[in-house]
Amino acid sequence: MSALDPPQPEPTAQLVDVAATFARAEGDGASAEVFGSAVVSRRRLALADGTEVLTDRFPDTPAASCCFLRLAPGAGRTVRFVFEGVDEAVGCAAGGWLLRPRRHGAPRYWIPQPPVARSVDAKGRILAQQDAALTGFGAEGGGLWIDVRVEPDRHLDLALWRFRDGDDAISALEAPLAIERQRWFLRSSHEVIGRLADVYRCLVHGWVYDNRFVWRRMWGGFRWRICSENEAHSLYMMASGLQRATGRPLYGLIKRQLVAALVSRQAADGGWHHGEWTELMESHFRLHSAGLLVLAAAYEETPDPAIARALHAAAAFLAQKADRTDAGLWFLHDALEESVERATFKDAPPWAPTRMLGASPANKLILNTHLDSTVTLDRYRQVTGESRFDTAVQAARATARNLLARRPAEPLYRLAYRAVWLTLRPSAQAGRLTLPAKVLRRVAREKLLPNLYRLKHRYPRFVMPGGLIDRHLAPRHYDTGYHTVNLMDIVRLWRRFPQDDYAGIVQGAVEAVTATGLLQYWLEARHKQPIGYWPEALYHLCLLDGAAELRAHLAQAMLCTEDAGLGLPPVLLGADPEAVPPAEQAPCPSPRDARLRLANLSRRQVREYVVVNLAQETVALDWDAAPPAETRWLGADGNPADTAGALRVPPRGWLLGRAG
Numbered sequence: 001m002s003a004l005d006p007p008q009p010e011p012t013a014q015l016v017d018v019a020a021t022f023a024r025a026e027g028d029g030a031s032a033e034v035f036g037s038a039v040v041s042r043r044r045l046a047l048a049d050g051t052e053v054l055t056d057r058f059p060d061t062p063a064a065s066c067c068f069l070r071l072a073p074g075a076g077r078t079v080r081f082v083f084e085g086v087d088e089a090v091g092c093a094a095g096g097w098l099l100r101p102r103r104h105g106a107p108r109y110w111i112p113q114p115p116v117a118r119s120v121d122a123k124g125r126i127l128a129q130q131d132a133a134l135t136g137f138g139a140e141g142g143g144l145w146i147d148v149r150v151e152p153d154r155h156l157d158l159a160l161w162r163f164r165d166g167d168d169a170i171s172a173l174e175a176p177l178a179i180e181r182q183r184w185f186l187r188s189s190h191e192v193i194g195r196l197a198d199v200y201r202c203l204v205h206g207w208v209y210d211n212r213f214v215w216r217r218m219w220g221g222f223r224w225r226i227c228s229e230n231e232a233h234s235l236y237m238m239a240s241g242l243q244r245a246t247g248r249p250l251y252g253l254i255k256r257q258l259v260a261a262l263v264s265r266q267a268a269d270g271g272w273h274h275g276e277w278t279e280l281m282e283s284h285f286r287l288h289s290a291g292l293l294v295l296a297a298a299y300e301e302t303p304d305p306a307i308a309r310a311l312h313a314a315a316a317f318l319a320q321k322a323d324r325t326d327a328g329l330w331f332l333h334d335a336l337e338e339s340v341e342r343a344t345f346k347d348a349p350p351w352a353p354t355r356m357l358g359a360s361p362a363n364k365l366i367l368n369t370h371l372d373s374t375v376t377l378d379r380y381r382q383v384t385g386e387s388r389f390d391t392a393v394q395a396a397r398a399t400a401r402n403l404l405a406r407r408p409a410e411p412l413y414r415l416a417y418r419a420v421w422l423t424l425r426p427s428a429q430a431g432r433l434t435l436p437a438k439v440l441r442r443v444a445r446e447k448l449l450p451n452l453y454r455l456k457h458r459y460p461r462f463v464m465p466g467g468l469i470d471r472h473l474a475p476r477h478y479d480t481g482y483h484t485v486n487l488m489d490i491v492r493l494w495r496r497f498p499q500d501d502y503a504g505i506v507q508g509a510v511e512a513v514t515a516t517g518l519l520q521y522w523l524e525a526r527h528k529q530p531i532g533y534w535p536e537a538l539y540h541l542c543l544l545d546g547a548a549e550l551r552a553h554l555a556q557a558m559l560c561t562e563d564a565g566l567g568l569p570p571v572l573l574g575a576d577p578e579a580v581p582p583a584e585q586a587p588c589p590s591p592r593d594a595r596l597r598l599a600n601l602s603r604r605q606v607r608e609y610v611v612v613n614l615a616q617e618t619v620a621l622d623w624d625a626a627p628p629a630e631t632r633w634l635g636a637d638g639n640p641a642d643t644a645g646a647l648r649v650p651p652r653g654w655l656l657g658r659a660g
Contacts, residue, residue: 013078013147014071018109019085022067022162025055034206034264037306039298040256042206042264050074054206056257063164064253068205071156073119078135079150081158083109084143094173094180095197099144110161110173112197117154118204123275124265126209126225132156159200169250172196172242177624179245179590182597183567184238186211188230188287190528192567199235199254208232208261214276226274227265229291232258234570236294241573241600245588245625259298262291263310270313273335278345282335285321286369289376292318296383297577308384315380318373319389325365326358328399329392331373333366354474356460357403365473367462368482371400371489378496379578400493401500409459416455417465419444424480426520449478462486466516467508480522483512484530488537492578495544506541514553519560528566535561535599536569542601543579548638548656551601551610555636555654558597558612574600590624596649607631607659613649621647621655631659 024030024045031043031053038059045053050072057065071079085106086099096112114134119127136147150156163170172180173196183194186202189211193199202211210228236258243251267273272288275281295311298304321332336342336349343351343362353361374396377389407413422433422441433441453476460473469490471482487509494502513519513534522530535557542550558568573588574580586602595615601608607628613619621633633641634656641647641655649655 013080016069016071016079016081018081018083018160019107021053021069022055022065022160025053025067026057026065031055035260035306037259037304039302039304039307040260042260052205056206056260058253058256061169061249061253064169064250065162066253066257067160067162069156069158069160070205071150073153073155076152077150078147079115079132079156080136081115081146081148082143083145084141086144087139089137089144092173092197093195094176095195096173096200098170098173102142108163108170110163110170112159112161112200115148115156115158117150118157119154121224123279123281124207124227125275126204126213127223128154129225157205159203159205169248169253172246172248172250177246177590178592178594178596179573179588179598179624180242181594183562183565184234184570185532185561185567186231186234187290187533187569188228188234190532190566192565193235193238194567196250196254199239202231202235203257203261206261207265208235208258226276227272228274229262229272229287229289229294232262233290233294236297237573237576238570240297240577241570241575241588244575244585245573245590255298258294259307262294263306266291266310266313270315270317272314277336277349278347280335280342280345282342283321284334285318285332286372288314288318289369289372292376293379293578296379300383300577300582311380311384312386315377315389319377319392321373322392322396323360323363325360325363325399327403329395330359330363330365330399331370331396333364333369337362337364352474352476354457356457356473359474364475365460366475367400367403367469367471368485368489370396371486371493374400375489375492375496375578397493397497397500403460404462404490404502404505406461407463408461409455410465412455412459413461414465416448416452417468419448420452420464420468421466421516423449424516424518424521426517426524428520429517450476452478463505463508467510467512469505469509480518481527481529483509483518484533484537488533488540491537491540491544495540495579510538510541510550510553523560523564528564531561531564532566532569536571539569539572539599539601540579542599543603551656552636552654554599555610555612558599558610558654559614559652562597562612562614568597568599572599574602579603587625589627592622592624593619595619596621605660607657609657610654611649611657612654613652616651618648618650621649627657628659631657633657 031045034042034044041057043055052070054068083099085101087102088100089097092098099109115132116129117132118129121127132148132150135149183192191211202208207227208231209225210231213223213225215223236255239251239255271283272291273281273283292314299307299311323330340362355361374393378393419440423445456473462470469483469486490502538554538557575585580603584604586607588600597612599610633647635641636654
């Protein structure tokens with residue numbers, strides 16, 4: 001062997017011929033169908049050495065397919081991946097690596113993420129992971145090979161896309177627009193994805209996972225990653241918005257992959273189960289609802305029978321998860337609330353029974369999940385035309401309306417919340433307090449907040465003085481982190497049932513953020529959830545209310561979330577069918593300058609956009625993908641912004657565009 005010959009694999013090496021693996025996985029005789037529909041087909045191939053291959057194919061796009069490869073754990077070894085007919089590997093602007101062929105007609109491959117070594121438990125939760133070490137790379141025998149080192153007792157996971165010659169799906173990889181390269185906020189993990197390849201940090205071996213490890217103190221620091229349909233919802237909204245904005249087909253294929261991921265993980269009872277806390281694999285119904293909303297969107301786009309079956313089963317599962325209270329029907333938050341035995345199961349979160357409002361003792365009376373389940377089941381009715389859950393929806397709606405209107409013990413609550421609001425001041429405001437106010441603030445933080453639940457238990461209410469909306473009634477902890485989530489869900493409920501008047505509650509909830517230092521307090525506390533949900537809540541509200549003030553709040557919220565490194569909620573792309581029916585949606589324009597961000601408020605015949613400048617200097621508003629030519633632009637002061645013949649967005653400022 002000469003010095004120029006490529007290094008040879010270790011004796012313990014494992015060879016993976018990528019082309020042959022695709023061929024075997026796609027063969028009907030060797031693989032088993034996991035999910036089949038008119039839009040996506042997923043098959044599973046189990047090899048004798050424990051390797052598992054999942055392959056997603058698209059009946060109307062045969063030139064593209066995606067393979068999830070999972071090698072079985074074993075001894076430490078080197079794995080060599082061989083790509084025949086490929087002679088060039090280049091980095092993609094959309095992330096990952098594109099492997100190009102040497103001859104016409106040979107396939108191209110996209111590797112969105114490096115191979116990852118993982119430990120996974122029997123219930124699919126990821127216990128540990130790290131990128132596998134690249135130990136070699138070269139060309140040999142008319143193709144490329146890549147060597148990676150796998151540590152002992154670890155799976156090796158790799159996702160691969162294959163594109164046949166002539167397929168235009170890779171345009172999203174090689175030349176993404178500015179809008180395709182910005183950061184997006186994920187609802188579940190509160191983390192960020194910044195490029196298309198980041199989807200495959202969440203889409204792991206065919207299932208969608210929370211993009212973080214969760215720590216549980218009851219296990220002494222044990223951690224894992226669970227599957228999350230809420231994460232799938234964010235990814236689906238991002239892909240839907242970018243598909244409509246760019247017309248690029250790869251986003252549509254990824255949407256179908258997400259559908260296959262949800263249906264393939266759906267249990268026989270119609271539910272999605274998560275096991276964040278216990279070995280019961282309890283279901284979190286807010287996450288379940290998100291999966292149902294994704295299936296509803298997919299079914300609305302393509303009314304396929306296979307998607308319909310999964311959608312019906314998911315709705316039936318959710319409709320059962322309710323408690324009959326003295327206040328009315330109440331949708332539960334998670335499966336541990338179904339009984340005292342489950343609530344007290346080993347490693348479940350701390351629990352103290354109550355019978356507040358005549359609820360079952362394990363019912364925590366968590367507001368946001370109740371509202372979300374009500375909205376989700378009514379969305380199911382809207383999409384399918386089925387009315388079998390209408391009685392439950394109307395009962396839950398009435399319960400929400402009645403409890404949100406409750407204001408018991410108003411003088412006592414007002415007195416308590418004068419002290420509570422002192423604890424929610426950012427450091428600059430807190431530093432200017434008088435000495436007596438500082439003392440009261442400290443006493444409130446140390447004594448009042450830990451015991452505030454006692455007041456709620458005696459006089460239950462959700463809407464507090466100053467506009468704060470509490471998350472729950474029964475649990476003992478206090479947290480403002482769900483205020484913007486609750487606001488968003490109330491607005492979503494209000495949109496579905498406009499005859500229920502939530503105007504006063506919504507106005508108070510908005511002012512609780514905009515007229516106080518609460519947002520700065522969250523920023524200082526690095527509390528991602530309320531910050532990330534704030535622009536999404538305002539987006540939904542802007543679709544209901546044309547007030548210029550709300551657009552100003554949205555612009556400031558966009559600046560805030562970007563400054564915090566959280567990105568924007570994907571629904572701002574304007575392609576959420578719950579908010580805007582598909583027939584009324586309009587493509588989201590893409591500013592050319594990467595320092596600009598845009599919220600697409602278009603609906604019906606109106607085209608409306610908020611453009612925000614993240615930079616400290618004026619930025620010209622030019623376009624990769626332009627809005628309608630007749631769009632009229634206003635500055636923050638309400639005056640025309642384009643009178644000089646050129647549009648410029650002021651430093652840290654914003655413009656409002658409107659047509660129709």
